[in-house]
Amino acid sequence: MSGPDPARPVHLSVNGRRHEVACAASDTLLAVLREHLHLKGTKFGCGIGYCGACTVLVDGAAAHSCCLLAATLEDRRITTIEGAGDEAPDAVQQAFLEAGAVQCGYCTPGFVVSVRALLSENPAPSEAEVRRFLSGNICRCSGFAAIVRAGLAAGGDR
Amino acid sequence: MSSQPVVGRPVPRVDGWEKVSGSAEFLADMVLPGMAHAAVVRSPHPRARVAGLDTGAALEVPGVLAVLTPGDVAQLPPVRIFADSPPVQRVLTHTPQFAGDAVAAVVAETEACAREAALALEVAYEVLPAVLSAAEARDGDAQLHAAAPGNRAGPPIDISRGDVDGALAGCAHVFRDRYSTQRQCAQTIEPLACICDWSGDHLDVWTHLDSMFHFRDALAEALAIDTEQVRIHPPEALGASFGLKNSLIASLEPLAALASRAVGRPVKLALLPEESMSATVTRHPALIDLVTGVDEDGILVARSADVLLDSGAYGWGYVVALSMVGKWASLYRTEHLRFSATSVYTNHVPGGAYRSVGTAQIHFAMESQLDDIARTLDIDPVELRRRNVARVGDPLSLGTTIRSFGAEACLDRGGAVAGWVAPATSAPGEAPPRPCDPLGRSRGRGMAMGMHHAGLTGLTPVPEASRCAVELRSDVTVSISLGVIDKGQGALTTLTLVAADELGLPPERIRIQNHGTAAVPLDFWGAEASRTTYVMGRAVADGSRRLRSAIVERFGTEPAELTAAITAGTEPITVEGYFAPADSDPLPVVGAHFCEVEVDHATGQVRVLRYVAAQDVGRVINPLGCRGQVEGGLHHGIGYALLEELRHDEGAPLNPNFMGYKVLMADDMPEIEVVLVEDPDPDGGPHGAKGVGTPVIPAIAPAVANAVRDAIGVRLRELPMIPPRVLAALLRAEPAPGEPSA
Numbered sequence: 001m002s003g004p005d006p007a008r009p010v011h012l013s014v015n016g017r018r019h020e021v022a023c024a025a026s027d028t029l030l031a032v033l034r035e036h037l038h039l040k041g042t043k044f045g046c047g048i049g050y051c052g053a054c055t056v057l058v059d060g061a062a063a064h065s066c067c068l069l070a071a072t073l074e075d076r077r078i079t080t081i082e083g084a085g086d087e088a089p090d091a092v093q094q095a096f097l098e099a100g101a102v103q104c105g106y107c108t109p110g111f112v113v114s115v116r117a118l119l120s121e122n123p124a125p126s127e128a129e130v131r132r133f134l135s136g137n138i139c140r141c142s143g144f145a146a147i148v149r150a151g152l153a154a155g156g157d158r
Numbered sequence: 159m160s161s162q163p164v165v166g167r168p169v170p171r172v173d174g175w176e177k178v179s180g181s182a183e184f185l186a187d188m189v190l191p192g193m194a195h196a197a198v199v200r201s202p203h204p205r206a207r208v209a210g211l212d213t214g215a216a217l218e219v220p221g222v223l224a225v226l227t228p229g230d231v232a233q234l235p236p237v238r239i240f241a242d243s244p245p246v247q248r249v250l251t252h253t254p255q256f257a258g259d260a261v262a263a264v265v266a267e268t269e270a271c272a273r274e275a276a277l278a279l280e281v282a283y284e285v286l287p288a289v290l291s292a293a294e295a296r297d298g299d300a301q302l303h304a305a306a307p308g309n310r311a312g313p314p315i316d317i318s319r320g321d322v323d324g325a326l327a328g329c330a331h332v333f334r335d336r337y338s339t340q341r342q343c344a345q346t347i348e349p350l351a352c353i354c355d356w357s358g359d360h361l362d363v364w365t366h367l368d369s370m371f372h373f374r375d376a377l378a379e380a381l382a383i384d385t386e387q388v389r390i391h392p393p394e395a396l397g398a399s400f401g402l403k404n405s406l407i408a409s410l411e412p413l414a415a416l417a418s419r420a421v422g423r424p425v426k427l428a429l430l431p432e433e434s435m436s437a438t439v440t441r442h443p444a445l446i447d448l449v450t451g452v453d454e455d456g457i458l459v460a461r462s463a464d465v466l467l468d469s470g471a472y473g474w475g476y477v478v479a480l481s482m483v484g485k486w487a488s489l490y491r492t493e494h495l496r497f498s499a500t501s502v503y504t505n506h507v508p509g510g511a512y513r514s515v516g517t518a519q520i521h522f523a524m525e526s527q528l529d530d531i532a533r534t535l536d537i538d539p540v541e542l543r544r545r546n547v548a549r550v551g552d553p554l555s556l557g558t559t560i561r562s563f564g565a566e567a568c569l570d571r572g573g574a575v576a577g578w579v580a581p582a583t584s585a586p587g588e589a590p591p592r593p594c595d596p597l598g599r600s601r602g603r604g605m606a607m608g609m610h611h612a613g614l615t616g617l618t619p620v621p622e623a624s625r626c627a628v629e630l631r632s633d634v635t636v637s638i639s640l641g642v643i644d645k646g647q648g649a650l651t652t653l654t655l656v657a658a659d660e661l662g663l664p665p666e667r668i669r670i671q672n673h674g675t676a677a678v679p680l681d682f683w684g685a686e687a688s689r690t691t692y693v694m695g696r697a698v699a700d701g702s703r704r705l706r707s708a709i710v711e712r713f714g715t716e717p718a719e720l721t722a723a724i725t726a727g728t729e730p731i732t733v734e735g736y737f738a739p740a741d742s743d744p745l746p747v748v749g750a751h752f753c754e755v756e757v758d759h760a761t762g763q764v765r766v767l768r769y770v771a772a773q774d775v776g777r778v779i780n781p782l783g784c785r786g787q788v789e790g791g792l793h794h795g796i797g798y799a800l801l802e803e804l805r806h807d808e809g810a811p812l813n814p815n816f817m818g819y820k821v822l823m824a825d826d827m828p829e830i831e832v833v834l835v836e837d838p839d840p841d842g843g844p845h846g847a848k849g850v851g852t853p854v855i856p857a858i859a860p861a862v863a864n865a866v867r868d869a870i871g872v873r874l875r876e877l878p879m880i881p882p883r884v885l886a887a888l889l890r891a892e893p894a895p896g897e898p899s900a
Binding site: 040041044047080093100102103106107109112130134140143146148 | 177180182345347648793815
């Protein structure tokens with residue numbers, strides 16, 4: 001892109017690995033993850049921080065990566081959907097599969113990461129707590145019901 | 159023979175791991191070597207003429223490869239919005255008919271370049287007076303399309319039986335009401351995108367879609383090439399459709415194909431979320447006048463419906479009305495019927511298909527009015543349905559005799575789970591006020607029935623049929639090739655279970671595959687109209703049965719006893735599966751829903767507390783999938799009732815994104831109970847299965863509306879029932895000093 005926003009090297013820690021990425025000041029974390037680091041599990045849904053398909057963890061807390069500027073995240077610990085459950089499902093992913101919480105799958109990475117964030121701060125949430133926490137993610141397929149059941153099941157297992 | 163039945167047992171989706179791990183490849187994730195990117199220039203005006211187009215500045219943006227203008231597509235025919243509607247919409251136009259209509263496109267090395275250049279492209283518009291209401295389109299002088307006098311988007315539908323006016327004159331009670339429904343968007347989370355690679359004579363396309371062969375034919379026609387030149391490939395994963403992709407989008411696939419031909423490279427065209435919402439297709443808004451005459455026992459004697467559908471710039475409401483009339487006419491037995499539908503073009507985003515085509519609109523009207531009828535006659539709304547609902551042996555609108563119809567079971571079981579008690583009514587016509595709690599909220603309960611179809615028999619001139627190829631491989635797995643699209647509804651899993659059941663093999667040994675139009679037998683309608691379990695399922699069952707017979711004949715054993723040692727050195731066995739319904743009508747599918755709401759009298763907000771959905775699914779093949787479709791359908795249906803509307807300001811979309819277009823969030827959803835009634839249709843899908851994804855929708859908005867009516871004592875006849883409308887209704891209900899309440 002032309003204009004005064006030259007790419008500068010930024011060090012990002014993603015899923016436990018350190019990367020040096022050339023980021024323009026206006027590059028979102030979402031764009032950098034997908035286009036520069038080829039981590040395509042994190043999805044673009046709305047681009048304005050409403051749908052949650054782009055959810056990642058920043059220092060363990062859920063965040064909408066479409067609304068974060070990559071260049072401001074030097075030295076922060078970023079975790080994406082690819083950051084756990086490498087070859088076999090982790091407890092959250094297994095709960096999603098067993099609850100039938102996956103339909104088209106586009107919102108799924110964002111929800112899995114959000115549930116991981118929830119359980120790391122509240123290991124045994126109530127249904128109301130699960131619903132409230134997940135109100136930053138939209139699913140258009142499931143009515144949220146099976147996703148909430150998955151969140152509760154994953155919590156109950158811990 | 160497998161000892162445990164596979165049908166009806168909860169199993170994880172066959173494509174689940176790829177989705178929970180984030181490794182499933184959606185269109186946006188795909189990269190082809192040498193791929194360029196396109197962006198679209200769209201008219202900001204709902205009706206205009208392009209007076210001038212200056213591509214100079216756009217071409218100067220570094221990285222730009224080409225600019226396409228209306229002159230580049232002038233020789234090509236317009237695009238059809240449905241497979242069986244006339245071609246009307248140009249890929250690029252000099253005369254935009256809605257705010258969002260495509261006037262030019264830029265192709266560049268990167269998406270950012272393409273968008274920057276699209277902004278730099280200078281278009282001068284002569285703004286024309288827009289026609290923004292269906293009534294104005296129907297009655298006014300402005301003609302939007304040369305080939306459509308009176309702005310008619312399809313022939314009128316005028317059907318009658320008996321003598322409605324004569325019968326109404328003799329009715330104990332006659333109800334006349336007008337209802338209006340809004341422009342709702344499918345609003346998939348994944349924005350639409352496609353990749354086209356036009357190389358030499360061949361065009362390869364990866365896109366969102368429900369039906370590959372439909373798209374192949376439509377695209378070939380729009381590009382004036384032969385269908386053999388076009389290969390459609392389904393993406394590995396597809397982020398839902400809800401009917402949105404029953405249509406080729408003129409400014410998506412055809413445009414990307416032309417862009418690819420222009421630059422000699424694959425081109426990806428990814429719509430912005432705002433474009434995906436407001437520059438594609440939406441549900442048809444409707445204005446519905448119902449006149450209903452009943453006798454003292456609530457028996458429906460005569461019914462008439464007058465429907466006005468807003469097809470937007472290029473839609474074809476005729477298809478919507480056709481989908482509507484069959485269900486309106488046959489859900490309840492009525493001797494005298496008259497249905498009249500007019501569809502018109504306006505300068506809004508085109509109307510297309512959206513889950514529950516036509517039936518969402520007409521059920522809101524019909525089921526709301528039945529609720530008022532029940533109140534006036536002091537009959538339990540459930541009992542009123544029982545007295546009138548169709549039964550086995552009754553005819554459907556195109557002549558098929560109903561073989562299976564679980565309406566009463568849905569009413570019984572749904573009502574029992576809901577603990578249904580008829581709302582108290584006072585004297586006819588009065589609105590008893592519901593007491594508010596100390597926080598100024600009142601509760602109410604309501605119910606409604608819904609009917610839709612599975613499959614497309616009789617609704618289109620293209621025959622309804624499905625085909626598959628079933629192959630036994632030497633590693634003793636079975637590969638089934640067919641044009642199935644799993645857009646999240648779980649079709650891959652359901653069909654795997656059907657095949658496993660017929661073959662007596664564990665599901666892990668079955669592989670359902672779709673490698674595109676060049677690799678699978680013809681199935682024109684794909685995943686449209688809740689047909690994957692019914693029509694595709696029957697074809698898969700047929701093919702599996704034939705393979706099983708062929709295995710027994712060749713090897714002398716059942717498939718379950720086959721081993722690689724037995725098959726070693728032998729040729730693979732391939733058979734075909736086929737199914738075409740013998741009926742004249744699509745399969746009827748019915749449900750009964752029960753709902754409890756709470757209304758805040760200070761804010762007008764409606765909260766759905768509890769929802770019981772009883773659906774006759776015929777037979778549960780995939781329990782998690784079935785339940786998921788019902789629960790997911792509620793998101794759309796309650797949204798339709800309470801929240802969702804693509805609004806405009808003088809034809810310009812006001813809220814084409816998730817910030818302004820409100821949908822229910824996780825903490826808005828009610829406590830849901832799903833009751834899956836199994837009333838198998840002996841000539842339906844495998845094991846008598848019917849369908850669920852679409853049929854769950856029509857009852858939802860009226861169930862919520864009836865509960866709201868119960869809660870506040872006033873009837874709302876306009877969707878969505880947003881807080882300002884609820885508040886206005888509450889104010890209307892307040893008696894002036896000295897006057898009785900309305």
